[in-house]
Amino acid sequence: MLDFLNKAKNYTLEILGVLLALFVGLFLLEKKKNEASEALNENLEVKNKVQQINNEVTHVTDQIAQEEQSRSDLIKSTQEKEKENVSKDDLLSFLDNKSNQPK
Amino acid sequence: MFRRMIYYLFLTINLTSLNSAAQDSIWLDKDKSAPFSGYLIPEDTVKKLRNDSLEKDMYKGLYDSTTKSINLYQQEVTLKDNQLKLLMDQNDKLANQISSATSFNMWEKIGLFGAGVLLTGLAIKSAHDIYH
Numbered sequence: 001m002l003d004f005l006n007k008a009k010n011y012t013l014e015i016l017g018v019l020l021a022l023f024v025g026l027f028l029l030e031k032k033k034n035e036a037s038e039a040l041n042e043n044l045e046v047k048n049k050v051q052q053i054n055n056e057v058t059h060v061t062d063q064i065a066q067e068e069q070s071r072s073d074l075i076k077s078t079q080e081k082e083k084e085n086v087s088k089d090d091l092l093s094f095l096d097n098k099s100n101q102p103k
Numbered sequence: 104m105f106r107r108m109i110y111y112l113f114l115t116i117n118l119t120s121l122n123s124a125a126q127d128s129i130w131l132d133k134d135k136s137a138p139f140s141g142y143l144i145p146e147d148t149v150k151k152l153r154n155d156s157l158e159k160d161m162y163k164g165l166y167d168s169t170t171k172s173i174n175l176y177q178q179e180v181t182l183k184d185n186q187l188k189l190l191m192d193q194n195d196k197l198a199n200q201i202s203s204a205t206s207f208n209m210w211e212k213i214g215l216f217g218a219g220v221l222l223t224g225l226a227i228k229s230a231h232d233i234y235h
Contacts, residue, residue: 011229013228014225014229017221017222017224017225018222018225020218021222024214025218028207031211032204035200035203036200036204039196042193043197046189046190050189050190053182053186053189054186056182060178060182061179063175064172064175064176064179067168067169067171067172067175068172070168071164071165071168071169074161074168078157078160078161082154086150088130091146091149091150091153092128092129094152094156095128095149096127098152098156099128
């Protein structure tokens with residue numbers, strides 16, 4: 001063991017050089033890894049934002065569909081009301097409502 | 104023809120005092136005297152008036168609903184625009200990151216060059232030591 005350490009002492013500079021080169025390589029690799037990790041996190045954030053916008057768009061689309069449905073219902077109910085037989089009282093009430101309606 | 108008609112009577116009132124002077128519409132049987140002055144209109148006309156009023160309300164409702172829909176469409180367009188911008192920005196960022204990942208910047212090049220020089224020097228020194 002002592003013999004090995006004595007021999008190794010003669011190559012101290014070489015060993016330190018190799019270690020330094022390895023350190024530089026590892027440092028660069030770690031740097032790249034961190035950059036990739038940051039990019040992944042950022043991409044995840046963007047993905048969440050996109051999903052959030054998608055949810056909002058879906059909500060708005062639903063509201064648009066509801067409005068379309070309400071228009072369709074309104075037309076249908078008006079047509080039904082126009083066709084139905086109206087009683088005398090209903091017509092009188094209509095006239096009263098109209099004459100008392102604020103201008 | 105008018106004998107078969109049923110009439111509604113309603114009073115047109117002074118517009119300046121609409122609420123205070125309002126009188127209720129009444130049903131008036133044929134040959135009965137009218138309790139107050141006013142206009143007598145046929146039942147069919149009242150029905151038509153009612154239908155016109157219903158249609159007016161319907162068109163008002165349709166107008167309001169369509170206005171709301173337009174606003175919603177504009178909201179949707181804005182959201183889609185934001186989404187598109189976000190995705191385009193992200194695409195640019197990712198492209199830049201891929202570009203930087205596949206190449207080295209100046210300091211990385213200097214570091215790698217230095218490490219290469221160091222290793223080459225050490226290899227030459229080692230070879231020199233071995234043969235001498």
